[in-house]
Amino acid sequence: MARNTDPAAEGTSRASKAKSAEPQARAAGEKPAARKPAARKAAAKKPAARKPAAKRSTARTPVPKASSLATGPLPVAVPTLDPEIAVGARTEPAHGLRNMSEIRHFFRTNRTPIFFVGASAFNLLGLDRWVRGFSYITYYDSWKGTHPRVFSPIHKPYIEFQSGEEINNWLLRHHEVRAHIARLTPAGEKPKIAMVFFDEESEAICAELGYELILPSAELRERLDSKMTTTRIADSVGVPSVPNIITTVDSWEQLVEVTEKAGLGTDLVIQTAYGDSGKTTYFVTDKRGFDKIAGDVLGTEIKVMKRINNRPIAVEAVLTRHGTVVGPFMTEITGHKELTPYRGGWAGNEMFPGVLDDATRHAAMSMVRTLGDRLGQEGYRGFFEVDVLLDTDTGEVYLGELNPRISGASAITNVTAGAYADVPLFVFHLLEYAGVDFTLDVDEVNERWEELASADVWSHMIIKHTADTVEHIDVAPPSGRYVLDAHGRLAFSQGDLDWHLLGSENEAFFLRIYGPGDYRWKGADLGILVTKGRLQTLGGKLSIRARHLIDSIRAMYATTVLPPAAPVAEAVHMAVPDSK
Template sequence: MSAETSRSSKEIVQPRPTTKVVVAKPATGTSTVVKKAKPATATTVKKPAAAAAPAAASKATKLAAKPAAKTTKPSTRTTPAAKPVVTKPPATSSPTASSAAVRAAAPLADTVPSVDPMPRAVPTDPEIPEATIGTDAAFASDAPSVTVPHTVRNISEVRHFFRTNDVPIFFVGATPFNLLGLDRWVRNFSYVSYYDSWDGAHPRIFTPAHKPVTDFESGEEINNWLLLNAEVRARMTQNLRPGLRPKVALVFFNEETERICRELGYDLILPAAELRDRLDSKIVTTKMGDEAGVPSVPNVLSNGTTFKALREAADAAWLGDELVVQTPYGDSGKTTFFINNESDWDTHSADIIRQDIKVMRRINNLPVAVEAVLTRSGTVVGPFFTELAGHPSLTPYPGGWCGNEMHPEVLTATQRARAMDLVKRMGDRLDTEGYRGFSRSTCWWTPTPTRSTWAN
């Protein structure tokens, strides 16, 4: 008798007749073959005695004393593999007996420890203050003592970044109107202004108390004077953490402004003055727009010499009788001139002669302004709004900018997509010059729905 059949076992006899299946636990190095047995009046399942419960073993002993049907001896053979081979019982076999046999022959599965599929990140200090839509950056709670650098991936994270900013940022200018209200969006943002329209009532505007009478020649002179003022310097370094440098933003600045900021330990968050001066030229940006596939109002670039030379250049470019002439530099229409005849030329010739000029056809258009920011990741285009120009009650200059209006119907969806494409193209072209920061463009929409041009 083999080692397999010599093991003691007990027979459990079920009362109803069915196909008899015998399953025995294989010994090491053997495989078990379950064979179909002849029909019998009972089903016998052989299990190791050690695995049976004491009560079941006692009952099986009593039943074994009664005559039982002859069982079929299991056939065993040695095979190279130790993997059990089980032959399924025929379709006529009892489902209950088959299930019991398979469960008896199947090995127990190893217990797998429970693993959390989503490990939780352990918060580290310092924590970034949470910001919500209702948070007002001007009155936000205290920021962490150490700045946590991270990359912003969308507009929501940009908003959160500025609302939790802990680095002091100062806008310096004659008045704060250029960025008025930004302190409600950017935390730790303040204004240093020469003129205080609030008479000290605005909590984020600082104006020096002692201001000697000075005749300033430009906005750059005002800003440089403010940066060197002792009261302003004390205010900008008040409660400043060691190693932290205040950031400065301005509209008007020059190389002298850059030198002052370097000496005082301020970060001037603007492009280099030399680069901005070059790109501020209407002649330069017109050429760059042509290179980028951004069309301008029909124009010709020329030199201001005489009215006759102006007409010859305009006629060669088919610009018509009513002309708009611009010199390279100047804002708010100060260097934009409307010339329809020689009398108009005589009126403005002193500001035009001996300069490079851009001569344009005068068109009937809807001017739409847009502001964008050039970043390392691309150009972020802002909303579009109409421009107000030449209103006598708002500006002394006939072609001067004097305000903006914004409403949802400024542009159609098609026009907006076209305008955004033009602005992005120009932004990509400026990027090749190394420019980073703010830019402002104007899209001129003619009565023809599909026609659009761009102007810097």
């Protein structure tokens, strides 16, 4: 995600690179016994369990090993119906959905299966509490087969995925996944597919298999993902960005000339059109700094901004046919060395009543609604995320960036008081793609959510491996609920399905990403910790409580460090989809 402080992490589908490492045996032509995982794990933030339609092994296959193919009979693609989904007839009233009660009832009695496909279930975990027939298809299973609504293929040969799109396309084609979808799809229904990362190939696969991809087109999303396009669209409706110019330069001298003319000075933030995890956001003050990034910015269109002191704020929204519903505003947890090796890298969010004062919140909400309504003119509809920048010197509110997708902040958005009073924000996206008529008073929903937001305090942290080592994971903490015991120690309590039932700051939910048999390397996501309460001080530092939680989770890992090996290829670090 882009902002005008240190580089921040972006959740675009253009994945960041991390050098892979493996034993020296590869140089001798042997297959490596161990390799660093190349796949990004989709974090993206249920008790309503159902019996799986087909029994399958719960044993996890260590994906990074080339010899880790599972054996045994393949699942049979028999289109048996999930009892919970199949019971009952369609519930859409002849007059359409007229109010929130009817919308809730519609999704509680839904019979069309909806699948979230991704590397992990993080982003929309727990949504099945509101939507019958909603489940998850993931590359990595954080519960080792025990979550009743998470399906992960057994047969997973080692593959060096280069993007989140590749992971999802591989899953959609997989014979076990296709059989699973067939089993849960009632006759006459067309399964719906939601993803964070997708492309035109994803669209073609869904069209061939008869799945409905309930997302804006890949072409439109790619165009709106450009920081240049976003800035120009915002300018067209009076949504302000940090003072900037969009230009192309071939030298530092030329850059200084155009920025001085525009009144931006030479303390600058430079961005290319697309980026990931802050790796294409550069902070430059002189020629020496510019020369270090020249290869990435010379001769290409760049956005050059005046550097300001700011607080980055994240907010998610859904553009419906009746207007834009805006979720709660959240601060970001970024750049802490205890969480991420990347300077300014996104590592979580916090939601609390004082994120913005009343006047600033109204201004920011109006800006997001205006931008959302403008996106409708581009043909967009559904879920998106906006980075808002609050200038701490002047109080001005600026557009930082638009991310036309589900984001990592969804994990918190979906547990707000507003979600429990009405429905989670993503359900409005499902409503827009449900193929039913509905009436929605967007003003009323936004006013109610703004009032209810004053009662919510939630946080989450993405915990990465920060050392410059490659290690085999021997022992790892399981996914589930953790509590602080009488001695203040963090201890595993139970293997819960999500974090929605956390009730106090003495509890936390850890969603494991890499487990025993996997490998971790610099920048790899170990897991996500979700908790009530704040994790940063007023000065933006990690609190003592946050540090204790991080240290406690890290202490639960036991690993074997691999000897250094020569880099052999560029492998993609498919991490938790950033809040963006």
